[in-house]
Amino acid sequence: MLNDDELFADIARRKALGQDYKRPLGELVFRWRDASTTVIRRVQGAFMRGSPDDADEIFQDAVAKFMAKGLDQFRGVSEQVPGKAASPKTFFLRIVKHCAIDRYRRQREELDSGRGVGEDDDEPETSLPEANRSISEARALAEQQEAHGEYWKSWERLKEEHPNEAAAWDLYHHQDLDDHEEVARALGITVVNSYKRVSRAQAWLKLYILEARKREEGSSEEN
Amino acid sequence: MVTTTPEKYAARLTELEALHHELETGKRPGDGAVVVGLLLEAAGDVLRRRAALNAKSANLNKPLGAIPELALRSWGDGVQVEELASRLKRAASQAVESALPDSVEDGEAMAQWAVQDLQARDRLESALVALEALAGTGRKDAAALVTRLRTAVGGVDKVCRAGVASLTALNGARRAEAALIDQEYRGQAWWYSERTGIDDDQLVKVLGGEVKGSMPSEFRSANSEVTRKRGRPVSFDDLLRFDLGLASPGEKEVIRLQADADPELKLSLAAMEAAEAAIAEETAGEVAVPQSAPVSIPVERSITPEIIEERAEFKVLLFRTKKAVQVVVQPHRLDRLAAAAVYRSDEPDRPFPSAPGDMGIHFDLGAPERLVGVLARIVVKLVDGQTHAFEARL
Numbered sequence: 001m002l003n004d005d006e007l008f009a010d011i012a013r014r015k016a017l018g019q020d021y022k023r024p025l026g027e028l029v030f031r032w033r034d035a036s037t038t039v040i041r042r043v044q045g046a047f048m049r050g051s052p053d054d055a056d057e058i059f060q061d062a063v064a065k066f067m068a069k070g071l072d073q074f075r076g077v078s079e080q081v082p083g084k085a086a087s088p089k090t091f092f093l094r095i096v097k098h099c100a101i102d103r104y105r106r107q108r109e110e111l112d113s114g115r116g117v118g119e120d121d122d123e124p125e126t127s128l129p130e131a132n133r134s135i136s137e138a139r140a141l142a143e144q145q146e147a148h149g150e151y152w153k154s155w156e157r158l159k160e161e162h163p164n165e166a167a168a169w170d171l172y173h174h175q176d177l178d179d180h181e182e183v184a185r186a187l188g189i190t191v192v193n194s195y196k197r198v199s200r201a202q203a204w205l206k207l208y209i210l211e212a213r214k215r216e217e218g219s220s221e222e223n
Numbered sequence: 224m225v226t227t228t229p230e231k232y233a234a235r236l237t238e239l240e241a242l243h244h245e246l247e248t249g250k251r252p253g254d255g256a257v258v259v260g261l262l263l264e265a266a267g268d269v270l271r272r273r274a275a276l277n278a279k280s281a282n283l284n285k286p287l288g289a290i291p292e293l294a295l296r297s298w299g300d301g302v303q304v305e306e307l308a309s310r311l312k313r314a315a316s317q318a319v320e321s322a323l324p325d326s327v328e329d330g331e332a333m334a335q336w337a338v339q340d341l342q343a344r345d346r347l348e349s350a351l352v353a354l355e356a357l358a359g360t361g362r363k364d365a366a367a368l369v370t371r372l373r374t375a376v377g378g379v380d381k382v383c384r385a386g387v388a389s390l391t392a393l394n395g396a397r398r399a400e401a402a403l404i405d406q407e408y409r410g411q412a413w414w415y416s417e418r419t420g421i422d423d424d425q426l427v428k429v430l431g432g433e434v435k436g437s438m439p440s441e442f443r444s445a446n447s448e449v450t451r452k453r454g455r456p457v458s459f460d461d462l463l464r465f466d467l468g469l470a471s472p473g474e475k476e477v478i479r480l481q482a483d484a485d486p487e488l489k490l491s492l493a494a495m496e497a498a499e500a501a502i503a504e505e506t507a508g509e510v511a512v513p514q515s516a517p518v519s520i521p522v523e524r525s526i527t528p529e530i531i532e533e534r535a536e537f538k539v540l541l542f543r544t545k546k547a548v549q550v551v552v553q554p555h556r557l558d559r560l561a562a563a564a565v566y567r568s569d570e571p572d573r574p575f576p577s578a579p580g581d582m583g584i585h586f587d588l589g590a591p592e593r594l595v596g597v598l599a600r601i602v603v604k605l606v607d608g609q610t611h612a613f614e615a616r617l
Contacts (some may be wrong), residue, residue, distance in 0.1 A: 033439040035502075035506075038501050041501070043494045061484060087348050090506050091373075094463070094467065095463070097502065098466065101491050101495065102462075104494075151448050151449065155455075161316065163471075167471060171480075173452075173456070174454055175476075175480050187472055193325060200319060202430065203431035206447045206449050207315075207319070207427075207430065210445050211385045211386045212385075214384075
């Protein structure tokens with residue numbers, strides 16, 4: 001029987017050659033199942049929430065993430081930060097850890113976001129003006145969400161194409177630093193650089209949004 | 224300041240004659256594709272600028288008719304439409320940097336490079352117009368080729384034209400170029416002619432908040448979307464990158480700032496530590512194995528390079544990976560390339576060592592995080608003594 005490292009090397013080889021690697025990957029992560037459960041319990045302990053049933057879903061989520069990006073990430077980490085990834089097992093357990101953390105963080109956000117599911121069930125019948133108002137409110141909300149979506153898509157593009165500008169914008173705008181001296185200190189750049197990066201980020205984000213809209217219009221006209 | 228002058232195109236008729244002669248005498252070795260390309264560009268430049276060049280009576284049928292079928296096919300096969308898309312996207316990006324530069328010098332360099340990329344699109348347009356003229360004389364091979372290329376280039380234009388607002392930063396140079404193009408071809412040359420009104424000259428600076436000015440109506444909602452205050456909670460990927468030691472100083476600062484204000488994130492960081500202890504217990508006694516890739520995967524193949532320059536004799540490519548930045552000088556014709564050297568602006572006197580690779584001559588310039596703001600100067604020497612120099616921001 002192949003040991004973990006040999007099996008992992010076989011998976012990486014199959015992936016590089018475009019061959020199916022799901023079966024050996026399944027075998028490999030199954031070996032790490034118990035260790036994963038221990039890690040998940042430790043996260044549950046820190047958050048003081050969760051049940052044994054969650055472990056299954058978290059484990060599946062981690063396997064999916066490991067398959068989607070983890071194999072390449074592992075190679076990247078090994079090259080960029082030698083020693084940090086240590087072994088495929090350690091790396092997988094870190095993904096498990098983060099899947100668990102993400103789950104319990106999201107659960108808290110959902111709890112904090114107000115009314116839970118099913119609370120709308122007993123609403124009384126609405127009058128016509130109320131219904132019209134609800135429709136226009138729903139439309140406004142949908143438009144806002146769409147605009148919100150296009151902003152974050154542009155943000156992802158900025159991160160990909162101009163990471164330096166994205167980092168400055170993230171601190172200045174999203175994290176509300178609103179102070180170029182602070183941004184410059186955090187990024188190890190000059191205040192002038194910070195100002196310029198934020199300016200470029202702002203311009204690119206607006207240009208990307210308009211570009212996406214124009215492409216969308218072009219596709220709609222064709223259809 | 225980027226300038227363009229009618230003189231740039233005035234020599235085209237003479238060049239056309241020389242290329243025609245070269246094609247007929249077959250002086251250059253090879254299948255003639257390079258000469259055909261240059262001849263098509265020169266002829267198209269004249270066809271599209273007859274009024275400005277005072278060449279209304281110029282008869283281009285003779286030089287165009289001299290293009291052999293085989294050489295035309297070979298040129299057509301070599302037209303890299305995808306690279307054109309990269310160049311137009313890069314031009315849009317550099318145009319914005321030219322309007323909002325870190326320094327005046329940076330701005331000038333960016334504007335020059337951006338205009339060079341637009342010129343590449345314009346040269347292809349000239350070649351296509353010349354090809355259409357050739358097809359008009361009854362050459363079926365030219366008709367088939369121009370149909371194929373027009374479709375491919377049309378796809379690129381459709382995607383890139385949506386981003387034309389970025390190019391307004393180059394409006395001075397674009398207006399000068401557009402003014403030289405005959406009216407009937409001007410609209411098609413969107414890279415020079417679209418959004419060139421003086422009202423748009425300051426657009427990029429206005430969008431960047433550097434200059435106060437009126438925001439065109441189409442940008443108003445994008446402007447309020449971008450400037451509206453909003454937070455960005457730390458994501459799964461942010462935390463994983465932080466945990467793996469991959470987070471940049473900016474990303475670390477984001478986590479620190481949010482943890483100060485968000486007890487939930489503080490809890491997540493505590494959970495990270497607790498779970499890390501569990502991982503250490505679960506993997507205790509394991510020997511860390513060296514993590515070389517089990518199968519050698521060439522880095523170059525996994526990414527799309529930027530094209531710094533393309534000439535008939537060679538191409539200069541820039542590969543960026545997380546690990547390294549590499550310049551590759553790729554000869555199209557080995558018998559024409561004499562030497563190549565690459566320098567970095569932070570070490571201007573030291574030529575970087577080269578190594579022959581499967582894509583050409585490779586120059587490893589180091590890790591990307593050490594090259595922020597650094598320029599590469601690439602010098603290529605041909606056997607006839609011609610020297611070409613280019614710069615690229617790393």
